[in-house]
Amino acid sequence: MRRLGSFLRDAWRIAGPYWRSEERWRARLLLGVVVALNLSLVGMNVLLSYWNREFFNSLQEKDAEAFWQLLFLWRQTESGPMPGFVFVAALYILIAVYQLYLRQALQIRWRSWLTTQVLDRWLADRAYYRIALTDPGTDNPDQRIAEDLRFFVDNTLALGLGLMRSVVTLASFILVLWSLSGPATILGLTIPGYMVWVALAYSVLGTLLAHWVGRALIPLNFNQQRVEADFRYALIRFRENAEGIALYGGEAGEKRGLVDRFGAVIHNWWAIMVATKRLTAFTATYAQAAVVFPFVVASPRYFSGAIPLGGLTQTASAFAEVQGALSWFVDNYAALTEWRATVKRITGFADAIAAARGAAAEGAGVRAQAEPREDLVLEDIHLALPDGRVLLEGAAAEIGRGEAVLLTGPSGSGKSTLFRAIAGIWPFGRGRVRVPAGASVLFLPQRPYLPLGTLRRAVCYPRDTAAFPDAAVREALAAAGLGHLAARLDEEDAWDRRLSGGEQQRVALARALLVRPDWLFLDEATASLDPEAEARFYTLLRERLPGTTLVSIAHRPAVAQYHRRALRVLHGRLVPAAP
Known part of the structure; x- marks a missing residue:
């Protein structure tokens, strides 16, 4: 009973x-x-x-x-x-x-x-x-x-x-x-x-x-x-x-x-x-x-x-x-x-x-706290994997508004996990991330997420399609090198399977140009592009989004030229590095 x-x-x-x-x-x-x-x-x-x-x-x-x-x-x-x-x-x-x-x-x-x-x-x-x-x-x-x-x-x-x-x-x-x-x-x-x-x-x-x-x-x-x-x-x-x-x-x-x-x-x-x-x-x-x-x-x-x-x-x-x-x-x-x-x-x-x-x-994990400030501050960041293996200990850094910062380090060292901690979604670790209150933030991962529905929805994501006029969407698509898809903007398809990896990353670029975030985090967001397309990608970002703070994870040395300074994750520490 x-x-x-x-x-x-x-x-x-x-x-x-x-x-x-x-x-x-x-x-x-x-x-x-x-x-x-x-x-x-x-x-x-x-x-x-x-x-x-x-x-x-x-x-x-x-x-x-x-x-x-x-x-x-x-x-x-x-x-x-x-x-x-x-x-x-x-x-x-x-x-x-x-x-x-x-x-x-x-x-x-x-x-x-x-x-x-x-x-x-x-x-x-x-x-x-x-x-x-x-x-x-x-x-x-x-x-x-x-x-x-x-x-x-x-x-x-x-x-x-x-x-x-x-x-x-x-x-x-x-x-x-x-x-x-x-x-x-x-x-x-x-x-x-x-x-x-x-x-x-x-x-x-x-x-x-x-x-x-x-x-x-x-x-x-x-x-x-x-x-x-x-x-x-x-x-x-x-x-x-x-x-x-x-x-x-x-x-x-x-x-x-x-x-x-x-x-x-x-x-x-x-x-x-x-x-x-x-x-x-x-x-x-x-x-x-x-x-x-x-x-x-x-x-x-x-x-x-x-x-x-x-x-x-x-x-x-x-x-x-x-x-x-x-x-x-x-x-x-x-x-x-x-x-x-x-x-x-x-x-x-x-x-x-x-x-x-x-x-x-309760703030389990790294706490992301919005404050009335211009810069982003990392304080005593400790990161671990679900199995308990430590990735990062005592990390501290400050990134000013409008800066372009490159984050480097060996594969598996915790760079992407640090991005997740900055986003406030990583539960394994401790520390504090102080972020500017009211600032718009956009993360572009290596494999962009393309939602179900029309190509227009994929380009405008995570905003609603009604937030952008048709001309702005078409212009962003053309600037990203996907002008030939403009006629298919309102066509529903499995775009994550229809488009190649490079084309998906171009959709993400068009998304960034439309949303115009205050802070833009790119996690190997150009890894599927050829060097010329990658150069065009970063050039567009610097030209079209001059006030946006840019933080990139990349392994190609050529990406460094688009950033003013660099941080490196090495042996569980976050240290300054030459760009």
Whole structure:
């Protein structure tokens, strides 16, 4: 019970905020209508049980007039005025259609709100980056956002409404069954409403057996979601790096890796199949037995003449409804295990986001602090890798506004990591970076990020495309040597795969010319360009952005001529060097 209580609290942690949000009144109204329609279906089933009794009684009595009236018109019966089946069926269908339609509307509104909230928290304080570095156990955030949230919303509504309908069905039909079943005498003991107690015993036994048979599905469903996501991620990574794999001729190795990951999917799936087979064997047996069981239990009263044929069918129907309501857990056990696995993955993801944002708020790692100043100051910077290996110790430097500074050093010495620390995103280390308040900053890595969408969006990133007039975008593109792509500015494509490495770096140059940052950090941003194009790149930056502070990481000696001074990372120290 303690574990159940903890699980339900976790589920409410995910669900509760939506019902207290700015959309709460619309959501509650929509849910109220869905609940009302759901309960109306229960009422329709009660009505149909009485209609069914009168209909079968008309057959037993060979009353043709009653037969046709109960089908197409209405008839006054012992149960009261009874509408024709065509009217009952038409109303039932209308209610069922709109109950499903409005439930789906609630599902997409809830999922939309929940996805937006999770995305906001995941992106805030660069939690996504910190999680990727510090919490490898939080795997496949794409799946947790795209798939797990959908599963949670869908299953929460389906299971919740189903449970509510079962409770109301139980309350409605248990009275019907009690009135129909009459007393039974067993070993001298008279038991009133005996079929109610039989249905209760049958359902409790089935529930206990279902949990015992199917409990292995809980960890298996959790693991299946993980291995499926791992396999999908490997395929996506293969697609994104298709050119490199082709150039290396690495198909055989990639296939081995993909087959291994898919092998984990198959292995876990076989385990699920075995567990599901056992559970299905039980639930199918349980369901088939439930078809005839109420007739067997009620047959003594029918054969004794205590109830007519219609009474027998209504008794069996009421028993089936009561037994079905009490067997909700049995019928939904597989869905419950999937729901529990989904809740566990979402809460784990939410906890990882909270921990990452908490670490950022506490200033874990190098702290970037905005101050009313003109220069950038590094104070006692210590940097390490996630495995604890120290890259930089006690680094200190000052970079004035408008300077051009070159940062050099051996590969792997920590130059790019120092840039990450200046950006305030590196969590492994300590120290302080004092940056000018209100200054615009742009980082251009060796492999520029090109977002999904149009080429215009890629050039304007991270600003909105509406921030720049069309002429400015085309001019920046032409200045960067990509004028031939101007006609394709509004064309959507996978530009990170369509453009060569050098062309992608030219897009980054056009981006810098458009954004005109106060501080520009280039991490081997010209490594894919030929020497002439590289010279043109830096010349453009100095001509077009004369007031921009320029800090570059580069290995080519020719880049030094575009910088006034240099710093070098050597043996874990940051020292002055000749440009």
